[in-house]
Amino acid sequence: MKRIGLFGGSFDPPHLGHMLMAQYVLEECELDEIWFVPVHTPPHKKRESMSTNEERLEMLEQSTALEEKFFISTIEFERKGISYTIDTVKQLKKQHPNTHFYFIIGGDMIESLHTWKDIEELLEDTTFIGVQRPGASSQAIYSDRVIQVEAIQVDLSSTLIRERVKLGKSIAYMVPNGVESIIRKRGLYGDGEREST
Ligand SMILES: Nc1ncnc2c1ncn2[C@@H]1O[C@H](COP(=O)(O)OP(=O)(O)OP(=O)(O)O)[C@@H](O)[C@H]1O
Ligand SMILES: O=C(O)c1ccc[n+]([C@@H]2O[C@H](COP(=O)([O-])O)[C@@H](O)[C@H]2O)c1
Numbered sequence: 174m175k176r177i178g179l180f181g182g183s184f185d186p187p188h189l190g191h192m193l194m195a196q197y198v199l200e201e202c203e204l205d206e207i208w209f210v211p212v213h214t215p216p217h218k219k220r221e222s223m224s225t226n227e228e229r230l231e232m233l234e235q236s237t238a239l240e241e242k243f244f245i246s247t248i249e250f251e252r253k254g255i256s257y258t259i260d261t262v263k264q265l266k267k268q269h270p271n272t273h274f275y276f277i278i279g280g281d282m283i284e285s286l287h288t289w290k291d292i293e294e295l296l297e298d299t300t301f302i303g304v305q306r307p308g309a310s311s312q313a314i315y316s317d318r319v320i321q322v323e324a325i326q327v328d329l330s331s332t333l334i335r336e337r338v339k340l341g342k343s344i345a346y347m348v349p350n351g352v353e354s355i356i357r358k359r360g361l362y363g364d365g366e367r368e369s370t
Pocket of ligand 1: 181182183184185190191194277278279280281282304305306326327328329330331332333
């Protein structure tokens with residue numbers, strides 16, 4: 174059985190917190206590959222930024238280019254609609270029958286797992302991996318059904334990066350190489366009016 178870690182998120186933009194946790198989980202949980210799965214429409218979160226799917230994908234491609242075990246699945250872009258994880262996992266399992274899928278989340282999300290669509294069914298054959306996140310608590314209904322990994326904790330979020338860009342502050346060393354220049358080149362996260370996908 175191949176062991177694949179799915180890492181879902183908005184990645185708007187990808188930041189070093191994402192990359193460090195992906196690399197750490199890859200090794201620590203002895204996974205074969207990590208597949209980053211950018212959401213089309215997050216189930217529980219309103220996307221605050223107006224960046225397009227193509228722009229998020231370009232930043233993710235830049236972020237994963239140098240690591241041979243990092244891949245991107247655009248399955249949720251293609252499916253459109255709300256990006257429920259159960260739908261993604263079911264679709265992927267059909268396409269890759271000899272694979273065990275893991276789903277990587279930040280420790281902050283363990284608390285709200287009970288609100289996910291068909292969570293019992295999802296937990297039956299998908300193994301969740303929760304990576305500690307600064308400020309997150311581990312007291313939650315499903316905490317004993319999630320492999321909890323103590324990776325290097327970085328108090329970074331995409332929200333913080335977007336705010337810093339808006340204020341004209343540096344984001345050097347906070348995002349993977351090349352991501353800052355995509356942000357600047359495309360004028361992301363500024364005040365200007367942009368179209369969303
Ligand atoms: N610094 C971090 N440490 C641990 N987990 C993180 C960190 N940043 C993001 N994650 C986790 O990565 C996944 C994808 O996150 P997402 O792309 O939504 O980033 P975010 O930084 O939380 O974004 P935003 O600030 O826009 O809400 C989620 O499971 C989230 O909990
Ligand atoms: O399936 C659900 O009900 C569900 C509810 C909340 C979040 N998720 C997934 O969790 C991942 C991270 O979500 P977010 O909101 O932090 O971008 C992303 O892949 C979402 O599709 C999934």
